[in-house]
Each structure stands twice: as structure tokens, then as C-alpha cells.
Amino acid sequence: MTTKPELMKRMVKGPDGLEFEVDPLRDYYCEAPPTVMPGAYIQIVEDFFNWARSKSLWILGFGTGCGAIEMRPLMTPRFDAYRFGVAWRPTPRQANLFIISGYLSTKTLKRAIRAYEQMQNPKYVIGLGSCTINGGMYWDSYNTIKKLDEYLPVDLYIAGCMPRPEALLAGFEEMKKIIRTGKAEGANQYAENFAWYKANQKRVIHDWDMPDYNW
């Protein structure tokens, strides 16, 4: 795999005339792989947190495909997902639910991975639409990924092409049940099978120009 020139180690001249060495991947990023984060030591505390997490789903406002258009009506008076404790956050740092809305081209996959990795544990992924399950109508496309599950740990799929906003609301309720039972441990699953996920991701992303894990 070749590294892009801007990510190579090089000498840089600062504004004050001093020359110094820059190794972007080491200096600008943290390359430590993710670790499995255990829940709270006392089970009842963890259950309490899971209950709160299920009632406060913050979605990363990042639409990857045509499914993104089904998410917008949820903010409007007709569907009003805020009633269910669902809100949109514009930054991955604050979001804990990532909805891959529709087909995912390999170019967008790279951004999706970066965004997913910047979210904080525990984090959940919902695959919206048939495209995330088996490629859907893009089943023979050279440029989209077919099974989202091979690249990111998916907690829940909402099938359809496209699923209506009502289906999304039902999906949120289902997601809440999964979180409350403590089975939504996608982030830990990702950390456990990190090598497998990375190998899959690097198989389709040919110009890999970021560290292996984006903190």
C-alpha cells in the first residue's frame, strides 16, 4: 500500500525559519488500536446507564445515500422523532447512533469509518435500506459495498427500498430494546475483531490515507 505524499515523513520549514521533521501519521494522529471497554462493575449501574442510553439516541447527521432523505421528515411535525428521545447531532464526537442511510460507495465508506471511529463507546450502527444488507439494487455495482456488516458492526437493519419514516421510528424502538438488554456492544465487537474489520476495509479502499484507527 502506498502512502500519499502529504502523509509522508518530511522536513518542514516553520514561519520562524526553523526546520523540523514532521511525520503526519504519528504527529497528527494517535495510532493506538481500540480496546474493549467493560461496562460498569456493578450490573445494576450498567443497566441504569443502558436505560438512559436507550432513551437518548443521538444520531450522527451524516447521510450516505438516498436513504438520508427519509431521515429528514423525522424532524418535522408529522413524525417528530424528538418525542422518542431521538435527536440529531452535527458532530461524531457527540453522537452515539450512526445510521448508514442507503448505499455506501467505497469513497463514502472511508468517511463513514472515520466518523464511526470518532464516536465514543458505546456506539450503535443502524443499516437503513436493502443496500446495506446485500447491495440492494446496486448488487452488481463495482463501486458500492454490498454487506455493511463486513466493515462496521451493525446492530440493526431496517429493510426496504426505501423504508418509510414510520419504519425508521419502529427501528428506533427496536434499537432501544436491544440497548436495554445490553446486547448493543458493537464498539467492543469492533475492538475485538479489529484486524478482521480493518482487512475487509482495506480490501475495498485502495487509497488508504489515514491511520488505522481515528481517535
Added chain:
Amino acid sequence: MDFDWMKIPYAFLTVFIVVNYGFLMGALIQKIGARAGRRHGIPIWQYYLDVIKNYGLRTSITHGVMFYLGPVFRLSGGVGLLLFMPVIYGSYMFSNFSFAGDLILALYFVFFGTLGMALGAGESGHPHAAIGVTRGLQQVSMAELPFAMAVFSVALQYQTLSITEIVAAQQGGMMNWTLFTNPIAVAAAMLAFLGSMMRPPFDVFIAPQEIPIGPPTEYHSSYLALMQTNRAIFPVAKIVIYMNLFFGGAGSWPELFVKVFFLYLFSAFVGVCFPRFRVEQSIRFFLVWAVPLGVLSIMVV
């Protein structure tokens, strides 16, 4: 000077009451705003859940010391503001640590959190955070100017820098409130109030639709939870100052709750009625409308 140790648990009690009131009132205002858009809006207990969830996140990453201290500064700005003024007039329990010159300290504390946030957001290294906090500081400093003038006007009017004495001077009926004895100062201060409440039309630096949410872009987990806690305390603390200076203070908790709610509602009403200003527009707005009022109020007194 002898210190009364019993004041410390009372101060904790004040903070506890204000945090809960702030969470519930914030959600209620959010619901009222949603009703204006014909939605139902968030459940009334949503803010508690958000805060618990954010405290319960398992990972958090840091960008340096100031990144830690940003939310801490912000929270201490809110709590400090609350603790150094008389929350309930005439109550020994809830007069907290107010003293003769607390008005000056309050003016300082209103700004303190924003400054802490600027340092923290700068350290996070995210361009959105830096731009957002620059815009925020510009606007808040501009909004602070008419407020400071109104405060000087009130201080001149009552010839004191103690909030307790200012409240005392306003007792004995509604017509004694600064609102009626010095309406120009109150008008200037209320315009400044809109500018610092982080609601439309003056919330361009923190709006999710603009540069993604501005200063707190990089903040997450417990950092964000601390800031959310402050979002409950700080508006209430600030409104309590306004209430004390201009609206006769409060003699009991229910009176405080009602007055603070209506003052908060004022900014929410303006928020749902008017579109968002860009920063240079809002600065011009304050310069053209609020600052002359502030100058005038000082001259009249």
C-alpha cells in the same frame, strides 16, 4: 470576619434546586418552542437522560489540559455566579455568599464561562470550534456592553454596588421595580439579555445548522455532560441577576420560579419569532439599538 459554616450546605442546596429547576425549565421551554413549530418536542425529563447518558459513556479522549479545564471553567462560571448573589431576598438560607460589592463580581462571572470555553475550544484544535468561539466572543462581548451600562445606571440610581441593597430598594409593590423607575436601563439590559441567552436570533455561533455547533464541536462524554449541567445552571443564574436588578427580586422559591420562567420565556418568544442574525448583523443591532439606550439610561440617572 467570622465565617458561618452552615452557609456551605445551604449553598449546595441552592445549586441542587437550581440544577433541577434548570433542567425541567429548559425542557419546558424547548417544548414551547416545538409547539410553535407544531411539534410535541422532547419529553420533559429528556435533559436528565442526556446528562446521565453522557456521564455514562465509557470512553473520552482529551486534547490537552485546557480542553479539560474549558467545561470546568464554564461550570464554575455558572455556579460562581449563582453562589455570590442573594438568590432569595431576605432569606438567610439562600442569600449564599453575597457581599457588599457582589455586583462587580457578577458582571465578571457572566463573562467568565465564555472565556474558559474559548481556551478549551481553542485547544481542541478543530477549526469549527475556533471559528465558533471567535464569533461567540465577539457577540457576547458586544451584548455585554449595554448590560454593563444598564448595571452602572442601576448602581448610580440606587447608589450601591450590593445586589441585596438594590433588591431591598425595590420592595413594596410592583411600581418600585427598576422596570418602572428606570425603564431605559431595563430596555437596554433586556436587549443584551437576548444576546447572551444562546437562542435565536443571536445563536449563530452555536447553531447546528451553521458551522456544526461551534465551540463544543469536539466536546463529548463527561466534558459535554458538565457543559450540559452548566446549561441548566447558567441561564437561571443569569436570569436571577436580572430579576434582582430589574424585577424586584424574589422573596420565595415559587416567586423565583415564576419570574425566572417568564424572563426565560421572553427570550424564547423572540427566538421563535425572528430569524437568525449573522454575527456582524447582531453586533450592528446592539450598537445601533442597545448601546445608545444604555448611554441614555446613564445620562438620565
